[in-house]
Amino acid sequence: MHESRSTLIEPTSGWKFIDARELYRYRDLIRFLSWRQIKLLYAQSALGIGWAVLQPLLTLAVFAVVFGKWTRVESHGIAYPLFAFCAIVPWTYFANSILEAGNSLVSQADMINKVYFPRVILPLSSVLAKLLDFSIAFATLLILLWINGIPPTVRMLILPVLVAVMVMAALGLGLWLTTLAVKYRDFKHAMTFLVQLGMFATPVAYSTSAVPESLRPLYALNPMVGVIEGFRASLLGSTEIPWGLLAIGGSSAALMLISGLLYFRRQERSFADIA
Amino acid sequence: MLAIEARNLSKAYRIGTREAAPESLMELAGRFLMAPWRNWRRIQRMDVSGQPDSSDDLHWALSDLSFDVREGESLAVIGRNGAGKSTLLKILSRITEPTSGHAWIHGRVASLLEVGTGFHPELTGRENVYMNGTVLGMTKREIDRKFDRIAEFSGVEKFLDTAVKRYSSGMKVRLAFAVAAHLDPEILIIDEVLAVGDASFQKRCMDRMAEIAREGRTILFVSHNLDLVDRLCKRAIVLRQGRLTYEGNVQDAISYYLTDDSQRGAVRDLSKHPRSGDGRARFTQVKILNASGQPSDYHAFGNSIRIAMTINATCDLRDVGVAVVLSTVSGSRVITGWNREADTPLHFERGENHCYCEFEDLRLRPGHELWVSLWMEQGGGVLDFVESVTEIECRAQDDDSQRLSTDRAQGVIALRQRWCSDVPTGTVKSRVQVSQ
Numbered sequence: 217m218h219e220s221r222s223t224l225i226e227p228t229s230g231w232k233f234i235d236a237r238e239l240y241r242y243r244d245l246i247r248f249l250s251w252r253q254i255k256l257l258y259a260q261s262a263l264g265i266g267w268a269v270l271q272p273l274l275t276l277a278v279f280a281v282v283f284g285k286w287t288r289v290e291s292h293g294i295a296y297p298l299f300a301f302c303a304i305v306p307w308t309y310f311a312n313s314i315l316e317a318g319n320s321l322v323s324q325a326d327m328i329n330k331v332y333f334p335r336v337i338l339p340l341s342s343v344l345a346k347l348l349d350f351s352i353a354f355a356t357l358l359i360l361l362w363i364n365g366i367p368p369t370v371r372m373l374i375l376p377v378l379v380a381v382m383v384m385a386a387l388g389l390g391l392w393l394t395t396l397a398v399k400y401r402d403f404k405h406a407m408t409f410l411v412q413l414g415m416f417a418t419p420v421a422y423s424t425s426a427v428p429e430s431l432r433p434l435y436a437l438n439p440m441v442g443v444i445e446g447f448r449a450s451l452l453g454s455t456e457i458p459w460g461l462l463a464i465g466g467s468s469a470a471l472m473l474i475s476g477l478l479y480f481r482r483q484e485r486s487f488a489d490i491a
Numbered sequence: 492m493l494a495i496e497a498r499n500l501s502k503a504y505r506i507g508t509r510e511a512a513p514e515s516l517m518e519l520a521g522r523f524l525m526a527p528w529r530n531w532r533r534i535q536r537m538d539v540s541g542q543p544d545s546s547d548d549l550h551w552a553l554s555d556l557s558f559d560v561r562e563g564e565s566l567a568v569i570g571r572n573g574a575g576k577s578t579l580l581k582i583l584s585r586i587t588e589p590t591s592g593h594a595w596i597h598g599r600v601a602s603l604l605e606v607g608t609g610f611h612p613e614l615t616g617r618e619n620v621y622m623n624g625t626v627l628g629m630t631k632r633e634i635d636r637k638f639d640r641i642a643e644f645s646g647v648e649k650f651l652d653t654a655v656k657r658y659s660s661g662m663k664v665r666l667a668f669a670v671a672a673h674l675d676p677e678i679l680i681i682d683e684v685l686a687v688g689d690a691s692f693q694k695r696c697m698d699r700m701a702e703i704a705r706e707g708r709t710i711l712f713v714s715h716n717l718d719l720v721d722r723l724c725k726r727a728i729v730l731r732q733g734r735l736t737y738e739g740n741v742q743d744a745i746s747y748y749l750t751d752d753s754q755r756g757a758v759r760d761l762s763k764h765p766r767s768g769d770g771r772a773r774f775t776q777v778k779i780l781n782a783s784g785q786p787s788d789y790h791a792f793g794n795s796i797r798i799a800m801t802i803n804a805t806c807d808l809r810d811v812g813v814a815v816v817l818s819t820v821s822g823s824r825v826i827t828g829w830n831r832e833a834d835t836p837l838h839f840e841r842g843e844n845h846c847y848c849e850f851e852d853l854r855l856r857p858g859h860e861l862w863v864s865l866w867m868e869q870g871g872g873v874l875d876f877v878e879s880v881t882e883i884e885c886r887a888q889d890d891d892s893q894r895l896s897t898d899r900a901q902g903v904i905a906l907r908q909r910w911c912s913d914v915p916t917g918t919v920k921s922r923v924q925v926s927q
Contacts, residue, residue, distance in 0.1 A: 223600070225585060226593035245625040252611065252622055259613040330608040331626055332585040399534055488587040489504065 232481050238334050245333060249341035253316070254348050268349040269356050272304045279304065283421045290423055292454040298364060302451050303420040303444040305357050306378070309350040310386050310440055311411045316342040317390025318407045321398045325491035335484050336477070339394050343387045350379075361451060371450040374457060378446045381466050385439035388472030391480045398491050399483070419444055424461065436461040439469035492597070494678050494709035495560040495583065499592035502553040502578050502733075505536055550765070552578040553733045555592070562597070562677075565710040567720040567741055569748045570730035572862075572879040573765040576713045579730070580604060580682050583711065598677030598709065601627055605682070607667030612656035616647060616666055619655050623670045637673045644695070645669035665692055672699045678709040697722070715822035717745050749820070749860070757786035759881045761865075768875035772808055772839060774865050776801035777880050780847075789884040790861075792892035792905075793854050796883070798828075799847035800865060804839040808869050811837045815848045816864040817883070825861060825903045826850065855885040856905045858897030 239246075258264040276297060283289040284296030291299035317339035321328065324338055361368075393410075397403035418440045419427075427435050435441055442465030445458040522529075553575045560566045568576050581587045583594060584602035609626035610619050620641055624634040634641075642648045645666040647658070655663060681700075700723055704710055714720050720727065720741060727744035729737035737747045758778045766773070780797040781787040790796050798815045815828040828848040830837050837846055855861065862879040887893045895905050 221597075221599070223585070223596045224593060225582060225589065225596060227588050227591060242625075242628075244629075244631040247631075248622050248625045252614065252618075255618070256611065256613055327608055327626065329586065330605045331602065333626060333628070400531075485588045488581065 228485055230482075231478050234336060234477050234481065235334065239336070242333055242337060246337050246341050246344070249337060250345040253342060253345035257345075265348075265352065268352040271349075272301070272308045272353045273356070275304050275308065276301050279421055289421060290426065292423065292425075292452075294452050294454050295364065298360060298366070298452065299423075299448065300421060301357055301360060302448045303418075305350070305353045306382055306443055306447055307415065307418060307420045307440065308353060309346055310382060310443075311414070312349065313343045313346040313383075313386035314390045314393060315407055315411060316346060317387065318393030318397055319404065320390075321394045321487060321491060322401070322404065328487050328491050335487055336391070336480060339390045339480075340387065343383060343390055346386075347383070357451070366452060369450070369453050371453065371457060374446060374450050377462075378443050378450070381439055381462070381469050382443045384473045385443070385465075385469035388469060388474075388476040391476030392472070395476075395480045395483045398487055414438075414440075423448075424458070432461070433464060436464035437468045439465040439472070441465055492562040493559050493595075494562045494564070494597055495558075495594060495711070497559070497583070497592070497594040498557050500553055500556040500579070500582060500589045500594060501551060501591045502575075502582060502587070503549045503551050503590045505549055550763075551733050553582070553589070556730075556733075556735050557592075558728055558735060558738060560709055560711060562709055563707040564726060565704045565712060565724040567724035567727035567744070568711065568713045568730060569717075569720065569727050569744055573732075574730040575733040576730055577604070577682060578733075580680050580711065580713060584680050596678065599628075600678045600680060601671075601674040601676035602680035603627075603671045603674075603682065604680070606664060606671055610655060610663065610667060613654055615654055616645075616651040616658070620651075620666065620670055623667060627671065627674055628676075629674065633675075641669045641673050644672060644699075646692075661692075668692075668696055672696065672703075676708065678711070679703060680711045682713045715820065717748075717821055721745060757788045757881075761877055761880055764877050764880060766875055766877045768867075768873045770875065771806060771869070771872075772802055772804035772811070772844075772867060772874045774800055774867070774875055774877050774880070775803045775843075777863065777865065779863070779881065779883055788882070789886045790853065790855060791886055792857060792888040792895075793852060794888065795849055795851045796853055797847050797849040798863060798865075799845065802839055802844045802846065802867070804841055804844060806841050808839045808874070810869065811839055811874065812868045813837055813846065813848070814866040814868075816866065817861040818864065819899075819903060820860055820862065825855075826853075854892075854905050854907070856895055856897070856899070856901060856903055857885050857887040857892060858899055859885045859903050861885065861903075 258267065261267065263270065279300045280297045283300065284291075289296065320338040320342045321335070328335065328338075393403055393407055397407070415421075417435075417438055424432065424435070424441060424445050442458060442461035442463075445455070445461055449455045449457045556575075556579065558566075568579060570576050578587075580602065581604065582589050583596065584600060584604065586602075586604070607623065609623045611622065614622060620638065621631065621634055625631065642651060645662075645668075647662050647666050650658065650662065655666075658666070697719065700710070704723065710723070712720065712724055724741050726739065727737075727741045728735055729744050729748050737744055739747075757780075758776065760776055761774045762776075764774075778786055778799040779788060779790075780799055781791065782794040782796075784797070800813070800815075802813075812829065812831050814830075816824055817826045818824045828850060830848070861883045863881050863883060864876075864878045865880060866876045867874045887895065892905070
């Protein structure tokens with residue numbers, strides 16, 4: 217049974233941070249919402265979860281032809297498809313998560329209008345749900361590496377850190393986008409565009425070594441730069457782990473997340489009125 | 492012990508303001524270029540929390556509302572559409588914040604503003620029970636424990652592993668209500684959700700609600716169905732235009748509400764009435780005219796009645812569908828007049844337009860009060876919808892209608908009736924004479 221408690225309802229103002237205890241009380245909702253998203257995404261589709269493998273593989277096929285064969289992008293002596301796939305897997309996660317999280321409030325406005333729950337659960341569960349696709353794509357990546365005879369190294373121990381930065385960045389950006397999109401529907405259109413542009417500002421098709429040295433600290437503010445170069449370094453072993461890029465990217469991801477949470481919570485009170 | 496203490500609750504929304512039409516091509520072009528800036532300003536102003544000003548485009552859905560609910564008490568909130576009932580419940584369920592004032596809630600709250608929130612057609616019944624239950628604040632363990640009872644209550648056990656999109660609407664509602672009925676809150680907030688399903692299911696819902704009330708839980712109940720209100724609650728508050736106008740025992744509150752005729756009127760200005768629709772055209776006034784064309788707030792039995800509307804259109808509109816709906820105080824629709832059904836196309840020009848709908852030989856049981864709602868549509872888009880804009884009182888006219896019972900339970904429509912029996916009237920008379 218739940219403990220009896222008193223709640224004060226009043227106009228709130230100013231900044232507040234996430235209520236972790238309340239979030240914990242609603243943990244089952246987080247779980248079911250994430251699960252529902254996965255289930256709905258693949259409901260009534262013949263390939264089902266196979267899309268989680270197919271989507272990055274098809275991207276890879278296009279990349280391999282355009283950048284690997286025709287333009288011959290520098291890939292540090294690694295076969296270009298492997299070089300690209302190490303980036304496509306985390307990038308696909310990042311791109312899909314921020315789109316999903318960014319739309320989460322607007323697409324579930326009816327729920328916001330009918331029942332109270334911590335609103336942050338909506339973007340949070342989107343970002344978590346996408347981790348399943350990511351795991352499947354990542355397993356595919358590991359199989360490809362194994363087929364190509366690239367041995368696992370001790371550097372792979374850094375992968376959990378990379379995934380953490382990736383999720384933080386996706387959630388941070390997703391929170392900003394979804395909060396803005398509730399009020400300004402412009403962001404719905406801007407989001408897709410932003411993700412497309414973002415791919416060019418991230419070393420998905422090319423290597424960070426192609427970016428002028430002086431610009432790299434600025435470039436690394438994009439958290440996915442460090443994450444992707446980290447994936448390459450730990451899985452392919454062709455380069456050293458980019459600690460510098462990771463430090464900058466990790467800090468900027470943390471900043472995005474904290475500011476995103478604060479902004480979300482500040483705007484939360486008006487969601488039901490304007491969604 | 493108090494369960495809810497509401498103090499000076501107020502809530503403001505900003506209502507849209509219309510702009511004058513551009514007068515020249517240059518002005519139109521200028522408007523077009525400035526549109527992003529104007530839109531941005533408008534969106535900025537949508538959120539009125541923080542510093543509410545007193546500008547005239549603010550609509551106070553609730554103003555200065557204070558009341559208490561004791562622990563274990565069932566309190567009804569009565570009021571017309573747009574009186575602020577739903578806003579009040581939304582504030583108390585923490586869906587939206589008050590603009591000013593505060594409320595203390597002592598205990599775990601579950602609110603049912605709509606059954607089936609979180610239901611998704613692609614998921615199975617079982618999955619939706621878990622989804623809906625957690626949305627309403629239950630944990631998975633709690634649902635596991637109550638699952639069998641929920642399934643039994645819903646009566647759709649056989650279809651629990653079927654996707655909800657294959658359910659009939661009745662089955663969906665039953666399953667949704669079954670989940671809701673098994674929430675175990677200390678305070679239950681219910682908005683108009685009992686008016687669903689067939690009669691036997693409604694009775695089951697009612698019994699369950701009464702049971703919850705007997706268990707000593709606090710219930711805050713909103714419904715247009717006054718019979719239900721009467722059965723379920725002992726005390727009631729009446730809201731009118733966002734203000735508390737009456738507080739007391741439920742029977743008194745109901746009769747206060749029914750005799751409160753401030754909403755009635757033969758001619759009503761609708762420019763500030765709460766509404767929905769895209770606003771390309773709006774109802775600005777409604778007039779109720781009697782058989783002789785005079786404004787009248789009552790309808791005389793068997794006469795014709797004319798509902799005349801003034802419509803302000805922002806552009807030329809061809810082939811508009813306009814509907815006039817008459818419904819009872821408990822919310823059931825009695826009559827819908829629709830120009831498409833009458834095969835009368837309506838076109839409006841930019842600016843003010845007038846049209847009317849006349850019902851001929853309208854035989855409505857005296858004692859009823861009917862609400863008028865107006866709706867119009869064009870090309871599949873709703874232009875404007877205003878609910879409960881005015882009220883028409885039904886009165887007897889001649890000797891025939893004087894004989895009609897004014898008991899509202901006997902139905903709204905009183906048709907001309909002819910009775911026959913296989914015992915001729917004369918025979919009965921003579922037998923009566925014999926027995927004397």
